Amino acid sequence: IFNFCAGPATLPTAVLERAGGELADWHGTGMSIMEMSHRSKEFVGVAEKAEQDLRDLMGIPDNYKVLFMQGGASSQFTMIPMNLLRGGSKADYINTGQWSTKAIKEAKRFCEVNVAASTEGNNFTSAPSQAELNLSPDAAYVHYTPNETIGGVEFDYVPDTGDVPLVADYSSSILSEAIDVSKFGLIYAGAQKNIGPAGLCVVIVREDLLGNTIEGTPTMFDYKVAADNGSMYNTPPTYSWYLAGLVFEWLKEQGGVEAMAELNRRKAEKLYGFIDTNDFYANPVAKNNRSRMNVPFTLADAGLDKTFLAESEQAGLMNLAGHRSVGGMRASIYNAVPEDGVDALIAFMADFAKRHG
Numbered sequence: 001i002f003n004f005c006a007g008p009a010t011l012p013t014a015v016l017e018r019a020g021g022e023l024a025d026w027h028g029t030g031m032s033i034m035e036m037s038h039r040s041k042e043f044v045g046v047a048e049k050a051e052q053d054l055r056d057l058m059g060i061p062d063n064y065k066v067l068f069m070q071g072g073a074s075s076q077f078t079m080i081p082m083n084l085l086r087g088g089s090k091a092d093y094i095n096t097g098q099w100s101t102k103a104i105k106e107a108k109r110f111c112e113v114n115v116a117a118s119t120e121g122n123n124f125t126s127a128p129s130q131a132e133l134n135l136s137p138d139a140a141y142v143h144y145t146p147n148e149t150i151g152g153v154e155f156d157y158v159p160d161t162g163d164v165p166l167v168a169d170y171s172s173s174i175l176s177e178a179i180d181v182s183k184f185g186l187i188y189a190g191a192q193k194n195i196g197p198a199g200l201c202v203v204i205v206r207e208d209l210l211g212n213t214i215e216g217t218p219t220m221f222d223y224k225v226a227a228d229n230g231s232m233y234n235t236p237p238t239y240s241w242y243l244a245g246l247v248f249e250w251l252k253e254q255g256g257v258e259a260m261a262e263l264n265r266r267k268a269e270k271l272y273g274f275i276d277t278n279d280f281y282a283n284p285v286a287k288n289n290r291s292r293m294n295v296p297f298t299l300a301d302a303g304l305d306k307t308f309l310a311e312s313e314q315a316g317l318m319n320l321a322g323h324r325s326v327g328g329m330r331a332s333i334y335n336a337v338p339e340d341g342v343d344a345l346i347a348f349m350a351d352f353a354k355r356h357g
């Protein structure tokens with residue numbers, strides 16, 4: 001089968017097979033990695049290797065900390081203002097969809113939010129250009145969502161925010177292409193798309209932004225506490241961290257993010273190319289902002305949605321329903337979805353349109 005779920009998403013088969021093989025007996029120790037102390041030399045080795053592999057893959061500069069945190073990406077919506085306001089009272093947010101909207105809602109508990117640009121007016125079917133950003137000079141940081149998972153809207157550039165730290169929710173597009181980490185103050189990503197199991201959240205943060213939380217910040221929400229303790233102030237989600245490490249190793253074997261970018265470009269071009277040339281299907285997103293990871297599409301007759309989903313599942317093409325808030329269809333084609341999967345989906349869609357169109 002091919003799994004097009006938006007998250008938790010498909011993992012590389014090779015990773016699952018390897019994890020399965022060492023589930024009960026990790027490297028001849030007679031124990032599962034999830035049964036070991038997080039302070040054991042075995043687990044610390046796994047944890048450090050995962051961090052180093054991620055640093056290698058993304059070219060993370062030495063003046064950035066990599067944190068393996070809990071509570072998913074949603075907890076970051078709260079931690080970011082708590083840690084990054086640093087005495088300021090205002091932050092800029094760019095609103096391109098449901099995830100940006102949720103981040104804004106949380107930030108409003110802590111500070112004045114200037115919505116520097118919003119594409120709500122066109123039902124979140126594009127991202128604003130740099131010229132359209134109304135950035136405030138006194139913002140403590142600028143937050144945006146490079147890839148909106150639900151609407152399938154992706155920025156085709158990294159906003160220039162001058163000296164104001166740029167904060168990015170890379171949950172659904174991290175590791176899908178090379179990015180220049182030095183352009184960001186903070187990058188965060190829930191793991192359950194391109195990294196590993198849900199719950200874990202990777203945070204990459206510039207060191208100079210640490211250590212100035214607002215009063216009342218819980219210990220577990222303080223990035224400096226996490227950084228000073230190697231993300232082990234408490235018991236970390238060890239098994240998720242280990243699995244993330246296996247995914248990073250797999251990515252390196254595939255040729256790293258450059259190879260992924262090329263593969264992802266091909267997959268997305270094929271699928272959008274098919275949708276655009278077939279009258280039966282449509283995608284509403286501005287062409288330069290179409291997500292390479294999440295491809296929402298509608299059928300000419302929404303009355304056929306249920307049939308489409310039932311038949312696609314029978315054909316082994318799983319989880320193609322759009323987000324519950326928008327309906328329609330969505331094919332998420334993250335790193336671990338092979339090109340064969342996209343080919344199979346296109347063949348099914350063509351056949352379905354012929355039979356029902």
Ligand code: PLP
Nearest residue numbers: 007072073074099149171172190
């Ligand atoms: N941000 C984006 C872009 C997402 O796609 C998601 C959804 O998974 C989240 C945030 C929320 O992540 P979590 O469910 O890990 O809190």
